[in-house]
Amino acid sequence: MTTPTAKTTTRAHIYEFSVAINAHQSFIQQDRPVKPTQKQALIVLAAILGYGGWGVYSSLLDQPSDMVIVAWRAGVIQGCYAGLLTLINLALLELLYKRLHRRMGPTPAIFCALALATAAQYSLIIPIHLINGTPNIALTLLPGFVIGTLFSFAYLWGLHHASLSR
Numbered sequence: 001m002t003t004p005t006a007k008t009t010t011r012a013h014i015y016e017f018s019v020a021i022n023a024h025q026s027f028i029q030q031d032r033p034v035k036p037t038q039k040q041a042l043i044v045l046a047a048i049l050g051y052g053g054w055g056v057y058s059s060l061l062d063q064p065s066d067m068v069i070v071a072w073r074a075g076v077i078q079g080c081y082a083g084l085l086t087l088i089n090l091a092l093l094e095l096l097y098k099r100l101h102r103r104m105g106p107t108p109a110i111f112c113a114l115a116l117a118t119a120a121q122y123s124l125i126i127p128i129h130l131i132n133g134t135p136n137i138a139l140t141l142l143p144g145f146v147i148g149t150l151f152s153f154a155y156l157w158g159l160h161h162a163s164l165s166r
Contacts, residue, residue: 051079054078055077059136070135094159121148
């Protein structure tokens, strides 16, 4: 199996991120109000498919054929916990931002909430992959870290702007 080039890997992640953004924008542009559960369901589905698929792909790189089961198990594990942690992360980001915003203002609250939520997530994610024996843990988690951090920042920024319009 060949290792993907940085160019193809980056294109794949940009495409995944743009699909999620376009789906989010289509929800926003609808005439009828979107229920929070619909938006969350779409975000969770994107997390399950995107991160689970990447977990399988990255775990198959340069591995012997007997690691296929481990790679699929890594993808299923990563997809399942990505969906669950996405839901938890949304709630945690909102809670942290609201509490910290009152104490320190919006900009520090955004960065502190982002750092705390990310640290909480990865303190759970890394041991799960260590227990599973996932090959290429750093490669498996890197795209999720980048995309998840950008998404969380955008989500917090949206919360900040929503609080300004109230």
